[in-house]
Amino acid sequence: AAVQPLSVSDAMGARVDAQAWRVDRLTKQFQAISDAADTSIGAAKSGGDIARHMLNSHLDDHWCPSKYHRCGNSPQCMSNMAFCDGVNDCKNHFDEDENRCVVPVTANSTWIGYPAYDHCTQRRPYEMVISITSAPSDIVYKVHQPLKVQVDLFSKKGGLKQSASLHGDAVYCKGSQRLIVAPPEDDRLEIIGQFDGVSNDRFKGYIVREMSGDKCAEFRFFKQ
Numbered sequence: 001a002a003v004q005p006l007s008v009s010d011a012m013g014a015r016v017d018a019q020a021w022r023v024d025r026l027t028k029q030f031q032a033i034s035d036a037a038d039t040s041i042g043a044a045k046s047g048g049d050i051a052r053h054m055l056n057s058h059l060d061d062h063w064c065p066s067k068y069h070r071c072g073n074s075p076q077c078m079s080n081m082a083f084c085d086g087v088n089d090c091k092n093h094f095d096e097d098e099n100r101c102v103v104p105v106t107a108n109s110t111w112i113g114y115p116a117y118d119h120c121t122q123r124r125p126y127e128m129v130i131s132i133t134s135a136p137s138d139i140v141y142k143v144h145q146p147l148k149v150q151v152d153l154f155s156k157k158g159g160l161k162q163s164a165s166l167h168g169d170a171v172y173c174k175g176s177q178r179l180i181v182a183p184p185e186d187d188r189l190e191i192i193g194q195f196d197g198v199s200n201d202r203f204k205g206y207i208v209r210e211m212s213g214d215k216c217a218e219f220r221f222f223k224q
């Protein structure tokens with residue numbers, strides 16, 4: 001049989017499929033990153049982390065299974081995907097709480113971070129600035145807000161000040177209240193910003209090895 005050339009509608013269909021596949025793949029990648037962070041944050045049982053968990057009972061990683069969060073002070077657990085999707089899932093409606101569903105990392109906001117410790121970055125920056133350059137409105141999943149970010153790193157080498165400006169993709173997950181910045185450099189270190197559910201003007205920025213999910217640096221970020 002003769003091979004039929006691809007029609008225009010076939011080609012369009014293939015393109016839509018490819019786009020859907022890319023979005024799906026991206027979502028899965030972010031989910032994997034988020035899971036890795038869940039694991040590493042759950043595994044790090046320093047005094048500071050325990051205190052943080054005690055202060056923020058609804059962020060207690062041990063109460064609910066992975067990918068789930070507590071409905072506030074209620075014992076009910078709810079999937080991350082159910083948070084801020086416009087439907088009340090928690091009995092106490094905590095998943096649709098107005099304050100929780102705000103995306104604190106708005107377009108044009110700037111966040112300045114200072115190292116608490118740093119065992120892994122190439123540049124050992126004394127200051128890291130994350131600027132949200134845009135927040136695209138074509139949201140596929142309401143629980144995830146895709147973002148474009150600029151990361152500026154300020155460091156010193158041999159007494160000389162150096163700076164580097166990097167651009168990349170990020171996503172804010174309303175369920176886990178996490179800003180996830182894909183690795184902006186070839187060292188495959190990603191930045192995971194964890195908001196505490198109380199203050200929307202600060203977050204703890206963990207530098208995480210993409211493959212293992214190990215935290216190897218921490219920066220404290222404040223909104224400028």
Ligand SMILES: [Ca+2]
Nearest residue numbers: 082087089095
């Ligand atoms: Ca919901």
